[in-house]
Amino acid sequence: MAIPEVSKKEKQLNVESLALGDLTWVNIEPPTERETEYLAQNYPFHPLDLEGCLSRVQRPKIDLYKDYLFLVFHFPVFNKEARVTTSSQLSVFIGEKYLITLHKGELKPLVKLFRECQIDEESRQENLSQGPGYILYRIIDRLVDYCLPILNRIVDNIEEVEDDIFSDRKKGTVKEISMLRRDIISFRRIIWPMRAVIGSLEPRIRRFTKMDLAVYFGDTVDHVDKIWDALDEYKEVIEGLNDTHDSLATNRTNEVMRMLTVIATILLPITVVASLYGMNIPLPFQQSAYSLPFVFLIIAVIIGGMLYFFHRKRLI
Amino acid sequence: MAIPEVSKKEKQLNVESLALGDLTWVNIEPPTERETEYLAQNYPFHPLDLEGCLSRVQRPKIDLYKDYLFLVFHFPVFNKEARVTTSSQLSVFIGEKYLITLHKGELKPLVKLFRECQIDEESRQENLSQGPGYILYRIIDRLVDYCLPILNRIVDNIEEVEDDIFSDRKKGTVKEISMLRRDIISFRRIIWPMRAVIGSLEPRIRRFTKMDLAVYFGDTVDHVDKIWDALDEYKEVIEGLNDTHDSLATNRTNEVMRMLTVIATILLPITVVASLYGMNIPLPFQQSAYSLPFVFLIIAVIIGGMLYFFHRKRLI
Amino acid sequence: MAIPEVSKKEKQLNVESLALGDLTWVNIEPPTERETEYLAQNYPFHPLDLEGCLSRVQRPKIDLYKDYLFLVFHFPVFNKEARVTTSSQLSVFIGEKYLITLHKGELKPLVKLFRECQIDEESRQENLSQGPGYILYRIIDRLVDYCLPILNRIVDNIEEVEDDIFSDRKKGTVKEISMLRRDIISFRRIIWPMRAVIGSLEPRIRRFTKMDLAVYFGDTVDHVDKIWDALDEYKEVIEGLNDTHDSLATNRTNEVMRMLTVIATILLPITVVASLYGMNIPLPFQQSAYSLPFVFLIIAVIIGGMLYFFHRKRLI
Amino acid sequence: MAIPEVSKKEKQLNVESLALGDLTWVNIEPPTERETEYLAQNYPFHPLDLEGCLSRVQRPKIDLYKDYLFLVFHFPVFNKEARVTTSSQLSVFIGEKYLITLHKGELKPLVKLFRECQIDEESRQENLSQGPGYILYRIIDRLVDYCLPILNRIVDNIEEVEDDIFSDRKKGTVKEISMLRRDIISFRRIIWPMRAVIGSLEPRIRRFTKMDLAVYFGDTVDHVDKIWDALDEYKEVIEGLNDTHDSLATNRTNEVMRMLTVIATILLPITVVASLYGMNIPLPFQQSAYSLPFVFLIIAVIIGGMLYFFHRKRLI
Amino acid sequence: MAIPEVSKKEKQLNVESLALGDLTWVNIEPPTERETEYLAQNYPFHPLDLEGCLSRVQRPKIDLYKDYLFLVFHFPVFNKEARVTTSSQLSVFIGEKYLITLHKGELKPLVKLFRECQIDEESRQENLSQGPGYILYRIIDRLVDYCLPILNRIVDNIEEVEDDIFSDRKKGTVKEISMLRRDIISFRRIIWPMRAVIGSLEPRIRRFTKMDLAVYFGDTVDHVDKIWDALDEYKEVIEGLNDTHDSLATNRTNEVMRMLTVIATILLPITVVASLYGMNIPLPFQQSAYSLPFVFLIIAVIIGGMLYFFHRKRLI
Secondary structure, X not given: OOOOOOHHHHHHOOEEEEEEOOEEEEEEOOOOHHHHHHHHHHOOOOHHHHHHHHOOOOOOEEEEOOOEEEEEEEEEEEXXXXXXXXXXXXXXXXXXXXXXXXXXXXXXXXXHHHHHXXXXXXXXXXXXXXXXXXXXXXXXXXXXXXXXHHHHHHHHHHHHHHHHHHHOOOOOHHHHHHHHHHXXXXXXXXXXXXXXXXXXXXXXXXXXXXXXXXXXHHHHHHHHHHHHHHHHHHHHHHHHHHHHHHHHHHHHHHHHHHHHHHHHHHHHHHHHHHHHHOOOOOOOOOOOOOHHHHHHHHHHHHHHHHHHHHHHOOOO | OOOOOOHHHHHHOOEEEEEEOOEEEEEXXXXXXXXXXXXXXXXXXXXXXXXXXXOOOOOOEEEEOOOEEEEEEEEEEEEOOOOEEEEEXXXXXXXXXXXXXXXXOOOHHHHHHHHHHHHOHHHHHHHHOOOHHHHHHHHHHHHHHOHHHHHHHHHHHHXXXXXXXXXXXXXXXXXXXXHHHHHHHHHHHHHHHHHHHHHOOHHHHHHHXXXXXXXXXXXXXXXXXXXXXXXXXXXXXXXXXXXXXXXXXXXXXXXXXXXXXXXXXHHXXXXXXXXXXXXXXXXXXXXXXXXXXXXXXXXXXXXXXXXXXXXXXXXO | OOOOOOHHHHHHOOEEEEEEOOXXXXXXXXXXXXXXXXXXXXXXXXXXXXXXXXXXXXXXXXXEOOOEEEEEEEEEEEEOOOOEEEEEEEEEEEEOOEEEEEEOOOOHHHHHHHHHHHHOHHHHHHHHOOOHHHHHHHHHHHHHHOHXXXXXXXXXXXXXXXXHHHHOOOOOHHHHHHHHHHHHHHHHHHHHHHHHHHHOOHHHHHHHOOOOOHHHHHHHHHHHHHHHHHHHHHHHHHHHXXXXXXXXXXXXXXXXXXXXHHHHHHHHHHHHHHHHHOOOOOOOOOOOOOHHHHXXXXXXXXXXXXXXXXXXXXOO | OOOOOOHHHHHHOOEEEEEEOOEEEEEEOOOOHHHHHHHHHHOOXXXXXXXXXXXXXXXXXXXXXXXXXXXXXXXEEEEOOOXXXXXXXXXXXXXXXXXXXXXXXXXXXXHHHHHHXXXXXHHHHHHHOOOHHHHHHHHHHHHHHOHHHHHHHHHHHHHHHHHHHHHOOOOOHHHHHHHHHHHHHHHHHHXXXXXXXXXXXXXXXXXXXXXXXXXXXXXXXXXXXXXXXXXHHHHXXXXXXXXXXXXXXXXXXXXXXXXXXXXXXXXXHHHHHHHHHOOOOOOXXXXXXXXXXXXXXXXXXXXXXXXXXXXXXXXX | OOOOOOHHHXXXXXXXXXXXXXXXXXXXXOOOHXXXXXXXXXXXXXXXXXXXXXXXXXXXXEEEOOOEEEEEEEEEEEEOOOOEEEEEEEEEEEEOOEEEEEEOOOOHHHHHHHHHXXXXXXXXXXXXXXXXXXXXXXXXXXXXXXXXXXXXXXXXXXXXXXXXXHHOOOOOHHHHHHHHHHHHHHHHHHHHHHHHHHHOOXXXXXXXXXOOOHHHHHHHHHHHHHHHHHHHHHHHHHHHHHHHXXXXXXXXXXXXXXXXXXXXXXXXXXXXXXXXXXXOOOXXXXXXXXXXXXXXXXXXXXXXXXXXXXXHOOOO
């Protein structure tokens, strides 16, 4: 199969390409129906795959064909404004003499790698000289490493939440825990299917590369597994922190309740005795000079008795 | 085996049929005992299968026979009035020259597809020319895609609930969470057994189709897996939101409790001192011109002391 | 091996038997040590199996021997008085020319089937003519179907509980949830090991039957799986309802707390001001004709200020 | 390999032995370094195994060697004083002509079995005549059956806790639930690894026995599985009971809160109105003969209005 | 391959070495880029592995090469100051004639073993004479045993927390539970991947050792499994304790609430009646000598009635 000329027409399309020897790397950013039509005309791709490049309901997968592989990856991208981790799709067609990447431009490391190869002759040589399989490894490796800062941000947030929980009664802690939890859940959902795809990738792209990539992909799989392990741990940690927050809140309710009981125990008896002596009826000791000390004595006896009783019952 | 004539008698039964070449698609909507009896007379189907078309306790499954396959699917259908997702059964008999679908008419995409093939010659050509296996693929693909709007509705509801939880103390949030949770649970239960059945369908219906459907069914399986992944995520999210709601409610209880403590701390001492000075006994400073300022001074000292004490204990 | 004569001696034992051709169905209800001794004398059964028929610590299982199979099943039985689902053991010996069932008489469908075959010649012909494997299928199928009403009762109870939770503050809801949960747990524990046994039964009893029972047992396995799926769903639903109940209770606590705060906010200031004006000391405006309106004005200002403050803090 | 003479020296060691024909059962109770040294001198055992007999960090396991097997079992033992289930280690060396058991004497059924064989000729004949594999089966079978009373005690405790939760506000219920839960957790941890070991034991000791023990060990494995199933169920039940306890406690808090609100609703308005009429300022109706009925009327109107308002809001 | 001379240059690097016969053990503590460069020059190691020795995102793993193995282990290290368990990486290159260990010096048993072999001729003989595989076993065995004191510390902490929960209302219990839980989670995450690596290690290093290490590694795997089982149990126990703490806190809230209700029930009626008799209006019995007993009678009747009513409603 001959690799088609893409010089002029590409200008109008979101299609850019790089070539070294007989190997071409075509980057489509972002793909629309016009681009997939262009691919349909120039490459022997299955219509369902071209549809899949545009669809929102894809899952990471490897589709094997006689002449090419169709790969779908989802990588996490952190949206700084909305403060959530979302997934960004990377579709790849890999053939003997071409690698076609389709994405929305949110995957910075991929954009940067393509730029480097465009500008820098040496970088192009380094990445493209080993066949399309090696470029794919370079892309995936960079995108997997790109997950680490997102992961570190989660660790930082967890530690911050932990401090908030114990040190202070900050207002937004519950919201922070909830958002962090949701973020971890959605991150996990992105990594989960990726593990299987990257894990089974190496033997399938072996035919598209000149060097043995087993060690390289093994290393990448280890990184993905490490990320997965970390997310698993963070999930357990954040669930634990949620429980801890609730336990502390319950404890605080208890503290406040006990304080209210103490206030009631001390102040109500005074009011009661004072009200009794405020009645407009004849009362004992009413006119005596010792009436006030007498009243305070009664009050003190009642308060003392109640405090002693509650203390013995371990309620305050 | 000859395909039986179904022209007249069908009129009285809930049976409609389409034919192209020697292939017939029989649609029974809804099936009753009369229709299964009719099938028993005209096709070599196992009595247990015919029973299964009417039964309510079926599970998605593939039964293999020498001449035909019997398939049971359950697809989710959203009941707008009751606001719950229920399952609707689709039973399929697939033979070399026929496809028989039995359902209650709730599966709109199937009803629509059958109508299209009835009315539109081109559509009939497109769907029926590749053998009964291809029609089956078309039906399943449409029904799986039909799950997506139901899924999107769940996402919308989750986001609404999330906003409700944090922004306002809306009354019905707990009920909303509970219904959403139940809906997700029941949706999951419908998708779960479907994955296995659709996943193992392609090699078994290979003999009933002219084209290679592996890629097509692979795509459908991906969609089902995507739905499953999404439901898994939503389940975790809604459980997290439930926890968040409870944590916020506990926090609010704490806030209100602290406020009550503050009120008690400020108002009770005033009442106490006022009651004491309301006693009908001789009291110090009683007739002095400075008695009122003196009372207010005592009150201010008590309140100040209590606020200081509680603040140091971090209770208010 | 000759089938022993069981006519006279059986009269004294809890042993009844049916015969058709050279096939005998022996029903022992309930089994005691005397009956297992009788079996030991007449059949080549392993002593551990005979012990197992009487033991309470059996698990559903299939024991394979050269001449016979020993099967243990546990089926759920609903105890209406105690309102719990318990398991009832059915032990079966199946040989080439005999089927021996041992149970306590709680499994109504089995008792009924045996009666039918005793009384009705036609029924006996239908059930016994296909060999002991077919009778076994008939028994198991009926007993599995017998689970459905128990399952439906659980669904009804769940719906009732759901209504109770949201509509009213009924007293017994927590107890109802707890009992339902326990019932589902114990039902699940009965079904769980049954799945494996019934699923692997067909190939092992093939030698004891004249017809191919694969489809029949496949259907029964589907029913058991359906029951399992349903119980799994109910378990999740009831756990969700428990959470919902707690969330609603927490909400109600909040409502009541806020109401108490409102009461305190409105009534306490009145008491405070009134107490101050009840003091037996010279007070401003005391003898003025406008003293009462003045007092009410102070009260109104205090209440208004507090309500405004709390409302801004979103506490009431 | 010759079986060593153990007559004299054993006296000083914690070693006892039984012999029948060329088979010896050596019982070491409790094992110390002196006993393992003795074994090291007389038997070809691996040093790690001898260490393992004394170590506290063993796990149930089967170690296969050319001449012998080394087995470690952990059986549950109920400590009546501390009211917890702990594990007690049984180490076994089994060779062609010997069985060596090492334990701390806490496993009563094993101690009893050894005593029986010492005293009673018949019992020794019964247990030792079938080779070391059969003695091992006898020991394990008795020790597994010994778990049942511990299990029954747990069931009794669960039922007691269940009654406590619903019938009364007993003080120690939470502690009881907590201890029961911990007991079940630790019991499960003992049974869990035991299942795998006993399940894979029979084929490995086949060479050390004269009779076919497959059925016997199969029966024992069933018992262990039954115990595991039961513990699984109890774990779910006790977790459910914990939730139920908390729900009931939350409900009770609600009840008490509502009662406080009712008290406040009824008593505070009286105090308020009374305080107002206690003010030392000119008040309307003050000197009228109908002032008291008038005051009560105002109070009744306020209380009635509040009760009606709260009732409509479904708060009381 | 010849083992390189490492005498002089090592002095400046963090590299130490031991030799016995043609076997060299090189210990690098801590590794930096200079040390990995040194290894790259002298050994045929893959660049990715050398990178992995310095990286923080490694996972325990075994990488197989023709001439050597690259192993990564993570062992738990308890940080006494921060009171948390963290993981410390040990990277190992094992070849026919060398063993290279790279670590940060936090793994005390490894540091100690290397020192012993440096100083003590006998110890060097014992550890190095059996080939590099045996040294590796010695290192791993000591490091695994080093986990046990960390585990015991967790057990001690759990028991302390358990006592705190039941005996007293200590302030820091929630924090203690939270930290313990997090510690167990992170310990588990360290042990989890280690199990797989150590479990599959023996057959892979067989070629690097003179003696059969299967029994030895089997023993080590048992220890790791035992640690895992223990951590699993502790995780369940600490979750149970968290629930117990919350249940107890809820109970205490109930107790305090009931106490407040009792106080309100006893004191408020007195205040109410006293306020009524404090009104400046004509009251019945006002001037009677029996007015005070009459007032107390009314109060007693009201309090008695309320206590009786609440007691019947089981609220106090």
